[in-house]
Amino acid sequence: MKVKTRRVLFAFLLVLVLVAVAAAMMVIGRGHTVYFDNKTLEDYQGQTYKAFEKVVVTVKDEQVAKLAKRDRGMSIWIGQNFKMILEVTREKGGEAEIHEIDLKLPYSVDGIVINLPALLAELPEEAWFSEFVPAVTEEPAEEVPGEGDDFGLGLEGELGLEDGLGDI
Amino acid sequence: MNGKKNIPAGKRLLELVRNNAVPIMFIIICAIFIPMAGFSPSYLLNEIVTRMGRNLFLVLCLLFPIMAGMGLNFAMTLGAMGAEIAVILVADWQIWGIPGVVLAMILSIPFSALLGFICGTLQNMAKGREMITSYIINFFINGWYQLIVLYVMGAVIPIIHASIMLPRGYGIRNTVSLLNMRQCLDDLLAIRVAGVKIPVFTFLLVGLLCLFIVWFRRTKLGQDMRAVGQDMEVAKAAGINVDRTRIISVVMSTVCAGFGMVIYLQNIGNLPTYTGHAQIGMFCIAALLVGGASVEKAGIGNAFLGVILFHMMFIVAPGAGAFITGDSMVGEYFRVFLSYGVITLALIMYEAKKRMAKSKAGQELAAAQVKKEDA
Numbered sequence: 001m002k003v004k005t006r007r008v009l010f011a012f013l014l015v016l017v018l019v020a021v022a023a024a025m026m027v028i029g030r031g032h033t034v035y036f037d038n039k040t041l042e043d044y045q046g047q048t049y050k051a052f053e054k055v056v057v058t059v060k061d062e063q064v065a066k067l068a069k070r071d072r073g074m075s076i077w078i079g080q081n082f083k084m085i086l087e088v089t090r091e092k093g094g095e096a097e098i099h100e101i102d103l104k105l106p107y108s109v110d111g112i113v114i115n116l117p118a119l120l121a122e123l124p125e126e127a128w129f130s131e132f133v134p135a136v137t138e139e140p141a142e143e144v145p146g147e148g149d150d151f152g153l154g155l156e157g158e159l160g161l162e163d164g165l166g167d168i
Numbered sequence: 169m170n171g172k173k174n175i176p177a178g179k180r181l182l183e184l185v186r187n188n189a190v191p192i193m194f195i196i197i198c199a200i201f202i203p204m205a206g207f208s209p210s211y212l213l214n215e216i217v218t219r220m221g222r223n224l225f226l227v228l229c230l231l232f233p234i235m236a237g238m239g240l241n242f243a244m245t246l247g248a249m250g251a252e253i254a255v256i257l258v259a260d261w262q263i264w265g266i267p268g269v270v271l272a273m274i275l276s277i278p279f280s281a282l283l284g285f286i287c288g289t290l291q292n293m294a295k296g297r298e299m300i301t302s303y304i305i306n307f308f309i310n311g312w313y314q315l316i317v318l319y320v321m322g323a324v325i326p327i328i329h330a331s332i333m334l335p336r337g338y339g340i341r342n343t344v345s346l347l348n349m350r351q352c353l354d355d356l357l358a359i360r361v362a363g364v365k366i367p368v369f370t371f372l373l374v375g376l377l378c379l380f381i382v383w384f385r386r387t388k389l390g391q392d393m394r395a396v397g398q399d400m401e402v403a404k405a406a407g408i409n410v411d412r413t414r415i416i417s418v419v420m421s422t423v424c425a426g427f428g429m430v431i432y433l434q435n436i437g438n439l440p441t442y443t444g445h446a447q448i449g450m451f452c453i454a455a456l457l458v459g460g461a462s463v464e465k466a467g468i469g470n471a472f473l474g475v476i477l478f479h480m481m482f483i484v485a486p487g488a489g490a491f492i493t494g495d496s497m498v499g500e501y502f503r504v505f506l507s508y509g510v511i512t513l514a515l516i517m518y519e520a521k522k523r524m525a526k527s528k529a530g531q532e533l534a535a536a537q538v539k540k541e542d543a
Contacts, residue, residue, distance in 0.1 A: 018274050018277070021274060022271055022274045022275065024267075025263060025267040025268070025270050025271040026261065026271060028267050029263040029264055029265060029266070029267020029268050029270075030262060030263060031262045031263065031265070031268075032262075076264070078264050078265050110262055
């Protein structure tokens, strides 16, 4: 094989490998914020699923939330196969039950809200799953970066005295 | 060897001091400032180790253009800009942790390589004035970067998340949070020794780059680069494609700078969109020069020593400034003034040394001619 052909082939293979790694990273690195609601689900197909007395949520061996009635907790998760352990006390003074939960998180959703009473009642996904939509707040008009004097001169940028200077 | 032995010890010492004036000056400054700042040794060590992990990769990427005789590559900032665009996209796609860092590094390659190619081509048009050319290219490309980030992103390039977009609906905010990838490389395999956190994985990456540089110097391309760096005409006569070799050195430098910038940003945990890259080139060059490098000669050792000394000065200067004047802001100004000052000093010393060597060679030639005529 000619040197030039070999070089082109090598470059092509390298690009292919990099694209494959990038694609893999996009799948395994997708981050989600998972919210846990310990709230009563009212009137779902004529039934009410009551909030638990206490729920302790453990994700990756770390206790991320301790929820009383009507509480919401959260955890961040990288990837689509979400695992958590729930320690549920249904009624005051009752025994705690341990549940190991495996969920498949949808790739396209950033924030996922899980209603724990509905999830543990093994209801269909539509009952316990909803997308977290951040509240839209009116923000004060932000100064457009770069606007200033004609040459962008100023004490901050030019002397390198911006906030991050101490962090070089 | 014998010639060296014949030189008196005093003269040799003077020569040593003259050759290492900048590192010696910084060692003295640090020695004076450390007790004034009053930091504990473990705090200083912790800070130095953190900053080494953060900056070494960026400083090492400057070695390639020096090898090819193109001086200090102020255009490493272009690689940083490429990395910042990649990091913005990764933050918008919500790819977190180590996969996010890896993806940002891969995505930065085409941006950095393209910008490096443009820079190398322009530098070839301005042979002998590479440093000032690369410095001005920075401003030129920075304008394009601002245009893309401020107007194209969100308007043409889709940006999904409002959290990184300006409230007007296009353009990227002044600061992009990288909280979900913060220190993910540094924490991987990290160990604590006497209260000092050592980011083992980051140091492994730096070590890999060092090994690559050592190996690369011995390859055909590395030898070509050194030959071009020593004398372009001779290299050309030897059949080396000088322009291509020089472009490759700049591309390698900008691509490595892109990787270095991703490592830097994951350590900091946020991206100052419009200013993040601005000072990087200057501070990395200053650090390399503080380590005893010159415009035409630099090694891995210079990068390590430079980062340690330069950042030691950065850590202790505000404390020392506060101790001397009662105002820590003076220390802030002092360290900025010193970093630019050291670049100026190193450039002047390099030029003075070059002229001295030239005049010495001229004198020797004249003396030889006189001797020949007398004979």
